[in-house]
Amino acid sequence: MLDIDGDRLNARLETFAAIGGTAKGGVNRQALTEGDRRARRLLAELAWARGFLVFQDPMANLFIRRKGRVDTLAPVIIGSHLDSQPAGGRFDGALGTLSAFEVLESLEDARIETARPVVVVSWTNEEGCRFAPGCMGSMAFSEGEIPAAWQGKVATDGAGFAEELALTIASLPEAEMLPLGFPVHAYIEVHIEQGPALEANDIPVGVVKGIQGTRWLDVSVAGQTAHAGTTGLSYRRDPLRALTAALSGLYGAVMPADPDARFTVGRISAEPGSVNAIPDKVHCTIDMRHPEPSRLDDIERLVTSRIAEEAKRHGCTTEIARSFDMAPCVFSDALQRAIEQAVATRGVKSTVMLSGAFHDALFVNRVAPAAMIFVPCRDGLSHNEAEYVEAAHAVIGCDVLAQATLAIASESKNISVISFREQT
Template identity: 40%
Template sequence: MDQQHLPRINAARLWQSLMDLAQIGATPKGGVCRIALTELDRQGRDLVVGWCREAGLDVRTDEVGNVFARRAGSDPDAAAVATGSHIDTQPSGGKFDGNFGVLAGLEVMRTLNDLGIVTRAPLELAFWTNEEGTRFTPVMMGSGAFAGVFGAAFIRAQRDLDGISVGEALERIGYRGEQAVGEVPGGMFAAYFEAHIEQGPVLESAGLPIGVVSGALGQQWYDVTVTGMDAHAGPTPLALRHDAMLAAARMIDEVNRIAVAEAPHGRGTVGYVQVAPNSRNVIPGRVDFSVDFRNLSQAGLDRMDAAMRAAFAQIAGRGAVAVEIRQVVKFEPCVFAPACVDSVRRAAAALGLPHMDVVSGAGHDAVYVAQRAPTGMIFVPCKDGISHNELEDALPEHIEAGANVLLQAMLEHAR
């Protein structure tokens, strides 16, 4: 089909839906605070579910609050081609993170309605419970349960800081569904596509509207404690010190060096540092810090883990301090299905949209869904690479481009 004759989404309608949904939990600085399973989340869910029903979709909810909205296909035996994301936000979140993927999926349905196109396979729009993990842990709770990583009972028993459980919160907002987690009418999705803002600076700095996401980095997070001995900064000669901060500083530099050695996909970040007693003329006796390692292969993560343990032990010995390393989080690296990744690349090309292959450095619902169904993702740039921030922003033409790629990719699998 010629580029001019491909069906196109209604960009103005999609943008308006994004702005309308962003009113629920809108913050004074232009962001959104709509935390999972709160009253505001209920209002957001109700708005989107209402739009789905207006579009003639059949809406179901599962026992952890994941919502699915289906557009029937012509083949009663075909597995659904699905899309989705999340509508919960960070406390100082933006209008696009998650919301774009959900409303782009809705716009695909609306567009096909407008054009009177009936696909062979049914199309399904999902929005997953509590992707952000702000109020309840774990993060990506709904898609993780869907993938079978977490059991429904475990999820429903998780509690927030006020002692309210996920199960109770679902009852309160009316989103405790009947469908068993992971059950899909007609069988597991034939394919799943998720459109999302990049949340990083790569596409913007490359000047490209579309990122074809080939997979997601695996993650290993650690808590590290360095223990030395508090002492007066003045009377204690350098050679007699047990300076936990000096050793921690060398370890932090080493985290970066280890990541650089795993270019281009290695990432190493120390985001959290706590010093005790944290007084300007006392040599620190204890430093706690975090390490966040990411890489595209498990072998790469294993190399980073081993390099860190060797380097930290050497630094601790040199600095006469003790070091303890505890791994606290692990996400396996994810390689998306070539059939889906290729569809996204073909869709961008067919639409004449400049694009590049990228990997996702962050976790997404798609990474869990990929454990059960062939999956692909579409990234669009966000302003200055900023996300999880009220300043999060995206250009209408990029939002439009991403939704058109989603439409083409889904049609390729559903026709």
């Protein structure tokens, strides 16, 4: 058993929330900004004060290491991220990172020697709002390189990715540099659920079994612009009418028929965008999600065929392209059992669940056994300044992480893992 200091954890959450804090109680601490660098510096200073080792890699992923009895064994990594949305909450990412650091401090307080090293990580740019894509740090870690295409990326505020990354690394010159990627025994991430299920069912812990697959489509439907007042129905080639007819049918067909499916139109626009002209072309984005790859294929086929059929019926043409394709992942059975045992030890309720959003754990899962622990958030709100986690729930999540980490880090045998190839 490992006792954590819940008051210290919640005080730390308050301290970090002040870095980039907003008037409405949220956080604006976007990746690779000065606020992000301040948060990294504070975490590193807390680590040095406890005698832990601090490292960073070429992607500015920050690692805090507590040595193990056999320090050459692959470490157990725990953590999340510190960057936020522009008008984000104070718990998304920070809860997982600071819970992990509390576990490290509690191990040190209790003078417990683990067989393996335990490493806290703060991944770079999980959110992807300033520089796309999200999860850059964990993605680069799992691939062992920074994609060349990222070097020329420009932020929403005009800053260059390469320059901001270099400034962030340079802001912690005391941290020893590591190459991208190293052997990992296991990875566990605590995160807020970002949905309403745990709170609605009064369950303090979600044991996450995997992350559903995600595909994004860019859709364009082209017709013919014409005068809104003089063009009768039979003469119209209205792409907006074709697209909305298709979307109406898809809203009624995708999610109502499959409770695990997700279908979302996030953006829609029309050209030339005149109030008194039939559009010439319309665009939209479609976000599709499902835990089973074959069902994701089915949904994509349905979406593309319905849009094509309606376009043809209205005398229009279509262009549909994938802009993002993320395969589902299945987390380690062994780590799920360790988390469930930790829950049982502490005598709290839990449920096994699937993550609807993707997290850094998805990418780490490609190179090591991974798992996640969810805690409830009020009204399911996240990416919102009103995001809130009860102090007691934050403590429970950290407590479960602590017991699971202690159990896993105390063993020297390897954990079996389903390979990414087998999952997909």
